[in-house]
Amino acid sequence: MKKRRLFMRTIILLVLGAAVAYSLYANLTKDDNQKVAAGDQAPDFALVDMQGNKHRLSDYRGQGVFLNFWGTWCPPCKKEMPYINNQYHQYKDKGVQVLSIDIQEPELAVNQFAERLKLDFPIMIDKEKEVMNVYGIDLLPATFLIDPKGKVVKYYTGQLTENKIKEFMEQIKP
Amino acid sequence: MKDVKCECGHVNPHGTVLCEACGKVLDEQEKDNKELLDMRYEGSARRSQTYNKTIIDKIWNFFSSVKVGVWLIIIILVASIFGTILPQEMYINLPPDIYYEQEYGWFGKLYYQLGLHDLYGSWWYLLLIAMLGTSLVICSLDRVVPLYKALKVQRVTRHEGYLKRQRIFGVNTHIDSTDMISVKKHLKERRYHIREENGDLLAEKGRFSRWGPYVNHVGLIIFLIGGMLRFIPGFYVNENLWIKEGETAVIPETGEKYYLKNTKFILQHYDKNKDKTFEKAIEEAGQVVKNYQSNTVLYKRVSKNLPGETPELKKIKEFKVRVNHPLTFVGYSIFQSSFRSELKAMTFNLTNKKTTQAYGEVKIDLEDPKAKYDLGNGYSVEILNYFPDFEFNKDGEPSTKSRVPNNPAFIFRMTAPDKPKGETSFVAIKQTIEPFGENQYKMKFQGIQTKNVSGFTVRKDSSLWVIILGGIIFMIGVMQGAYWNHRRVWIQRKKGQVWIAAHTNKNWYGLKKEIDTVLTGTNIKVPEDQLQVDNADNHKDKGGV
Numbered sequence: 127m128k129k130r131r132l133f134m135r136t137i138i139l140l141v142l143g144a145a146v147a148y149s150l151y152a153n154l155t156k157d158d159n160q161k162v163a164a165g166d167q168a169p170d171f172a173l174v175d176m177q178g179n180k181h182r183l184s185d186y187r188g189q190g191v192f193l194n195f196w197g198t199w200c201p202p203c204k205k206e207m208p209y210i211n212n213q214y215h216q217y218k219d220k221g222v223q224v225l226s227i228d229i230q231e232p233e234l235a236v237n238q239f240a241e242r243l244k245l246d247f248p249i250m251i252d253k254e255k256e257v258m259n260v261y262g263i264d265l266l267p268a269t270f271l272i273d274p275k276g277k278v279v280k281y282y283t284g285q286l287t288e289n290k291i292k293e294f295m296e297q298i299k300p
Numbered sequence: 301m302k303d304v305k306c307e308c309g310h311v312n313p314h315g316t317v318l319c320e321a322c323g324k325v326l327d328e329q330e331k332d333n334k335e336l337l338d339m340r341y342e343g344s345a346r347r348s349q350t351y352n353k354t355i356i357d358k359i360w361n362f363f364s365s366v367k368v369g370v371w372l373i374i375i376i377l378v379a380s381i382f383g384t385i386l387p388q389e390m391y392i393n394l395p396p397d398i399y400y401e402q403e404y405g406w407f408g409k410l411y412y413q414l415g416l417h418d419l420y421g422s423w424w425y426l427l428l429i430a431m432l433g434t435s436l437v438i439c440s441l442d443r444v445v446p447l448y449k450a451l452k453v454q455r456v457t458r459h460e461g462y463l464k465r466q467r468i469f470g471v472n473t474h475i476d477s478t479d480m481i482s483v484k485k486h487l488k489e490r491r492y493h494i495r496e497e498n499g500d501l502l503a504e505k506g507r508f509s510r511w512g513p514y515v516n517h518v519g520l521i522i523f524l525i526g527g528m529l530r531f532i533p534g535f536y537v538n539e540n541l542w543i544k545e546g547e548t549a550v551i552p553e554t555g556e557k558y559y560l561k562n563t564k565f566i567l568q569h570y571d572k573n574k575d576k577t578f579e580k581a582i583e584e585a586g587q588v589v590k591n592y593q594s595n596t597v598l599y600k601r602v603s604k605n606l607p608g609e610t611p612e613l614k615k616i617k618e619f620k621v622r623v624n625h626p627l628t629f630v631g632y633s634i635f636q637s638s639f640r641s642e643l644k645a646m647t648f649n650l651t652n653k654k655t656t657q658a659y660g661e662v663k664i665d666l667e668d669p670k671a672k673y674d675l676g677n678g679y680s681v682e683i684l685n686y687f688p689d690f691e692f693n694k695d696g697e698p699s700t701k702s703r704v705p706n707n708p709a710f711i712f713r714m715t716a717p718d719k720p721k722g723e724t725s726f727v728a729i730k731q732t733i734e735p736f737g738e739n740q741y742k743m744k745f746q747g748i749q750t751k752n753v754s755g756f757t758v759r760k761d762s763s764l765w766v767i768i769l770g771g772i773i774f775m776i777g778v779m780q781g782a783y784w785n786h787r788r789v790w791i792q793r794k795k796g797q798v799w800i801a802a803h804t805n806k807n808w809y810g811l812k813k814e815i816d817t818v819l820t821g822t823n824i825k826v827p828e829d830q831l832q833v834d835n836a837d838n839h840k841d842k843g844g845v
Binding site for chain 1: 354357359360421427434528531532549556605607667668669671683689693699702703
């Protein structure tokens with residue numbers, strides 16, 4: 127009788143405890159608003175760059191991918207572009223690629239931006255905002271570091287310094 | 301911790317105060333008491349009062365306390381009040397770290413730093429609610445299980461001590477059989493269920509109302525579960541979706557499966573000539589909108605493609621979404637919520653300033669402007685820079701605030717046969733600046749074209765039925781416990797006399813009146829309310845019934 131009472135109470139408390147724990151966990155993670163966070167597999171996507179080449183994320187398995195989201199109206203995006211360009215040249219033969227995605231702006235604006243800043247890495251326009259949705263982009267600039275296995279190593283928002291970019295690229299070097 | 305066997309033969313769990321079957325006082329301390337019995341829970345062994353050994357027991361006992369439950373309610377109430385002092389985060393339009401300090405000064409800053417701007421979603425508030433839910437469950441279980449058992453197992457024949465110490469009690473030396481028949485008839489008329497055994501009688505009605513409080517607690521628990529369901533991804537969706545006329549967009553939170561096309565946005569006003577009933581009101585108010593409508597087409601993706609690739613869509617249905625008439629599909633609802641007008645195109649004429657002769661029209665699609673517009677005969681216009689939402693930035697340079705064409709501005713290079721190197725002109729709305737000295741040509745503004753953009757609210761709520769169900773069950777429980785009472789009347793032979801005792805969980809006044817009615821027309825002495833007798837003896841006036 128005693129054991130049964132202990133058993134019943136323990137079960138009930140465990141069920142209640144689990145419900146409480148789940149609610150707290152769900153609440154804490156929902157506020158993060160993070161659709162894709164460090165540790166998740168990077169969602170695959172395919173976009174065509176300004177030169178007409180199609181880039182599919184999964185094609186870059188085996189290499190690190192520096193995935194950057196930006197817009198011309200975002201001053202920190204503009205500031206960090208030359209740094210990204212520099213490091214792109216440093217690391218493209220070391221197995222780190224840069225994929226740059228502009229959020230739904232006219233081609234004219236993106237082309238002029240790229241020409242003016244003399245950017246050499248592939249730039250794609252997310253015309254339907256689909257990639258942006260899937261990655262849960264809210265603040266710009268947003269950078270995802272993806273390792274050679276396709277896993278997100280880091281998600282960074284805010285302007286990057288050249289040193290930080292270098293550090294990041296080292297991290298995802300194969 | 302052994303079970304106790306009563307002299308009537310029934311085995312009671314340890315800690316029982318009154319025997320579940322006959323009501324004899326088992327608790328040693330209670331035995332010598334002459335006071336009225338505590339009839340809450342029928343004197344059954346509330347588990348939490350008797351066992352307190354393991355940590356499980358201690359946790360259980362903490363949550364089974366009504367005092368703890370009441371404190372939780374008070375704390376939650378006070379905490380909830382704090383969330384109403386300043387608007388919560390979800391209702392403001394600026395980022396919170398700016399808004400609160402800006403609008404409310406030091407108090408706002410403090411409010412934000414303490415996390416009070418997102419109070420109802422905070423972990424500690426949720427924890428309080430969870431504790432309240434736990435308290436609900438454990439309080440109920442702890443009481444209802446022994447109570448149910450005691451009421452089920454009770455026998456007709458009750459122990460002397462039990463009857464003597466009921467609040468309503470009276471002794472009759474003898475009752476005629478005609479009177480008994482009369483009493484039984486009256487009791488039956490008043491819908492009592494009568495059980496007889498060995499010449500003893502138990503009349504009972506309304507036992508189901510004892511379960512009322514437990515039913516309403518179950519309702520509350522279901523309500524809380526419904527609230528919890530909202531955390532499960534996919535159960536609750538509430539998103540905004542803006543679609544320009546003519547465009548198709550993916551509907552958020554549908555797993556990239558559904559797409560919506562906005563074919564046309566329609567805005568209708570009341571016509572004071574046609575709607576004669578409202579003529580006066582319209583004259584006073586001016587333009588009154590009659591209808592906000594978006595004609596839409598719903599599509600489903602049939603291709604397995606990646607985000608970024610053009611999907612293959614299959615048309616599902618067309619629907620005219622109007623206010624309060626949403627498009628519904630697989631649990632989702634799309635409501636017509638808002639609209640705005642956006643600039644679609646701007647037209648300029650390349651004009652010679654002196655001769656005012658125009659050399660060609662340039663119509664610029666603000667969503668996808670061309671780099672160069674060739675007007676023929678050696679005349680052309682290039683867009684060197686395009687700012688959809690123009691502003692001068694901190695350094696005084698022209699830049700754009702966003703990608704939405706709210707305030708388009710251009711830096712043009714106008715090439716003409718007599719100006720082969722081109723002239724540069726900066727053109728914004730109602731503003732032309734010639735940065736390199738006076739130009740011969742200018743881009744003369746001709747007109748604009750606008751496009752409507754419909755604002756939709758995408759909503760899905762799979763938790764709503766649970767919440768409503770919880771609410772309904774709660775109300776049923778409240779009615780069950782409030783509008784009926786559990787009444788019992790014992791008429792039993794003890795010591796050669798006939799003893800009458802009665803009990804109710806609520807509304808003693810009503811019970812006493814009913815007993816009076818049942819006993820009218822008989823010679824039976826009406827039993828006394830021993831509580832009032834005691835009070836009269838003590839010269840106290842409790843006043844309660």
